[in-house]
Amino acid sequence: MEVITEINEMRARVLSAKDRKRSIGLVPTMGVLHDGHISLIRSARKENDEVVVSIYLNPTQFDNNDDFDKYPRQLNKDIDVIRKENADVVFAPCTEEMYPEGFCTNVTDDRLSDTMCGRVRPGHFNGVSTIVTKLFNIIQPDLAYFGQKDYQQSAIIKRLVTDMNMEIDIRVCPTVREEDGLALSSRNGRLSPEERQDALCIHGSLLKAREMFASNIRDAKEIIGEMTSVIKDAEYTKIDYISIVNADTLEDLSLINGKALAAVAVWIGNTRLIDNTILE
Amino acid sequence: MEVITEINEMRARVLSAKDRKRSIGLVPTMGVLHDGHISLIRSARKENDEVVVSIYLNPTQFDNNDDFDKYPRQLNKDIDVIRKENADVVFAPCTEEMYPEGFCTNVTDDRLSDTMCGRVRPGHFNGVSTIVTKLFNIIQPDLAYFGQKDYQQSAIIKRLVTDMNMEIDIRVCPTVREEDGLALSSRNGRLSPEERQDALCIHGSLLKAREMFASNIRDAKEIIGEMTSVIKDAEYTKIDYISIVNADTLEDLSLINGKALAAVAVWIGNTRLIDNTILE
Numbered sequence: 001m002e003v004i005t006e007i008n009e010m011r012a013r014v015l016s017a018k019d020r021k022r023s024i025g026l027v028p029t030m031g032v033l034h035d036g037h038i039s040l041i042r043s044a045r046k047e048n049d050e051v052v053v054s055i056y057l058n059p060t061q062f063d064n065n066d067d068f069d070k071y072p073r074q075l076n077k078d079i080d081v082i083r084k085e086n087a088d089v090v091f092a093p094c095t096e097e098m099y100p101e102g103f104c105t106n107v108t109d110d111r112l113s114d115t116m117c118g119r120v121r122p123g124h125f126n127g128v129s130t131i132v133t134k135l136f137n138i139i140q141p142d143l144a145y146f147g148q149k150d151y152q153q154s155a156i157i158k159r160l161v162t163d164m165n166m167e168i169d170i171r172v173c174p175t176v177r178e179e180d181g182l183a184l185s186s187r188n189g190r191l192s193p194e195e196r197q198d199a200l201c202i203h204g205s206l207l208k209a210r211e212m213f214a215s216n217i218r219d220a221k222e223i224i225g226e227m228t229s230v231i232k233d234a235e236y237t238k239i240d241y242i243s244i245v246n247a248d249t250l251e252d253l254s255l256i257n258g259k260a261l262a263a264v265a266v267w268i269g270n271t272r273l274i275d276n277t278i279l280e
Numbered sequence: 281m282e283v284i285t286e287i288n289e290m291r292a293r294v295l296s297a298k299d300r301k302r303s304i305g306l307v308p309t310m311g312v313l314h315d316g317h318i319s320l321i322r323s324a325r326k327e328n329d330e331v332v333v334s335i336y337l338n339p340t341q342f343d344n345n346d347d348f349d350k351y352p353r354q355l356n357k358d359i360d361v362i363r364k365e366n367a368d369v370v371f372a373p374c375t376e377e378m379y380p381e382g383f384c385t386n387v388t389d390d391r392l393s394d395t396m397c398g399r400v401r402p403g404h405f406n407g408v409s410t411i412v413t414k415l416f417n418i419i420q421p422d423l424a425y426f427g428q429k430d431y432q433q434s435a436i437i438k439r440l441v442t443d444m445n446m447e448i449d450i451r452v453c454p455t456v457r458e459e460d461g462l463a464l465s466s467r468n469g470r471l472s473p474e475e476r477q478d479a480l481c482i483h484g485s486l487l488k489a490r491e492m493f494a495s496n497i498r499d500a501k502e503i504i505g506e507m508t509s510v511i512k513d514a515e516y517t518k519i520d521y522i523s524i525v526n527a528d529t530l531e532d533l534s535l536i537n538g539k540a541l542a543a544v545a546v547w548i549g550n551t552r553l554i555d556n557t558i559l560e
Contacts, residue, residue: 007445066429102529104391105443111384127384163385164416165287187299249382 022049026141031055032186036176041085041144052085061127149175201234206277209262213279220244240265305419312466313326313334316456320425321365331367341407430453481514486557489542493559500524520545
């Protein structure tokens with residue numbers, strides 16, 4: 001497995017793969033890989049000739065410096081993990097190359113980011129769209145893999161690829177969970193044991209939404225009310241948002257009448273966690 | 281020569297060219313081709329195996345509907361002109377395909393568009409950046425050609441290509457002028473005979489700037505003052521801006537101490553014209 005840190009070297013490797021008609025699968029990550037990332041790498045391994053895993057902690061998608069500073073980093077450990085999964089390349093560029101002096105172009109989403117995480121994290125999704133566009137242009141993947149936990153991100157990237165006429169298929173893979181239901185996240189490591197216990201309310205609220213939906217309840221307000229109760233029952237929680245939206249347009253729903261998404265963001269102490277489930 | 285109106289067909293043609301290792305030169309236009317465009321096509325013809333000329337009147341880069349409505353259109357005549365220049369493909373997509381329902385991604389410039397035309401035409405350069413990104417992704421040119429008359433546009437696109445890690449060389453070709461100095465523009469056709477005469481003041485103001493620069497005058501305010509007088513001497517003119525800026529960063533200069541650009545935008549009656557010259 002190659003570890004590439006320079007854009008030109010990555011590009012040469014891509015050109016060589018393209019010349020040999022080898023398909024490329026990309027798993028973009030910010031490092032601190034967990035089983036969720038590994039499931040993406042395994043999916044990529046099954047479907048592509050070459051698998052590239054990028055590791056880049058993109059500063060422009062953090063809406064506060066504290067979160068960026070606290071975000072964990074473990075490059076060498078990540079490289080070992082990726083090697084075991086038989087990826088072909090780890091691409092780990094530096095910020096000096098990704099955002100050189102004078103950088104001033106950004107890719108923006110003007111609709112799908114108006115809700116949910118976009119509403120409470122200004123600039124976050126533009127940071128994501130910009131870095132993903134750059135990675136796509138450097139690596140030119142045929143397929144790119146994202147996790148359903150970041151549902152809004154996947155929706156924005158799917159739209160970006162369509163709108164910008166990129167020939168890339170976006171694969172959204174199921175959220176990987178701990179046995180007790182907590183969605184894997186690089187931020188989970190920040191939780192104290194008590195917070196870790198409280199964090200279960202997130203998945204609990206989604207199970208409640210599914211249960212109500214299964215009982216033919218379609219009133220979003222009613223479902224959100226019950227989800228709110230589940231989360232408020234936990235001690236160290238503060239709700240950032242609970243949304244029920246159209247799964248394609250991400251528009252808030254009052255009545256569920258098609259494929260919908262129930263999504264939550266909750267502060268557990270000082271750590272913000274998100275999760276979601278499809279209702280259909 | 282092929283005339284292609286569908287994105288998928290254009291893409292297939294591009295893939296076939298890439299497979300045969302044929303280089304692609306792109307000349308993006310909004311139609312109503314004049315000798316300025318033709319000089320771009322000829323440059324492209326010299327440097328590339330395949331020459332694609334796109335014709336698309338991009339609605340999102342017009343900051344007012346009146347200008348968009350008044351902008352001339354003559355597709356069949358343009359196709360004849362391009363055929364005579366031995367281009368390989370005219371790509372003339374429709375708006376339904378370029379901006380399908382739900383379109384919500386844009387490419388923005390956050391610095392170079394803060395000045396000159398960007399200051400007086402809000403949204404214009406984001407419209408340009410977005411459509412150019414789309415055309416670049418569809419046509420995947422090795423080289424793309426722009427005219428120096430739209431200097432700020434070229435600067436923004438060069439930055440876009442660097443920032444977004446696109447492997448495309450941007451060629452900026454000299455402004456083509458009428459014998460009396462007026463820069464060719466698709467908007468010139470709107471001028472009455474009197475306005476056409478008055479429009480000469482634009483080039484006149486640039487000659488004045490060059491003359492002062494040649495006499496070792498480096499004070500931007502002094503040069504702008506004289507340029508203003510030249511333009512105000514003409515009857516039907518209203519100055520939109522006269523700027524002297526760093527030719528790379530487009531930042532306003534008070535003292536010229538490196539490669540600079542003198543740029544003007546002037547309303548001649550109801551028609552807004554732009555022009556510029558390098559001072560070095």
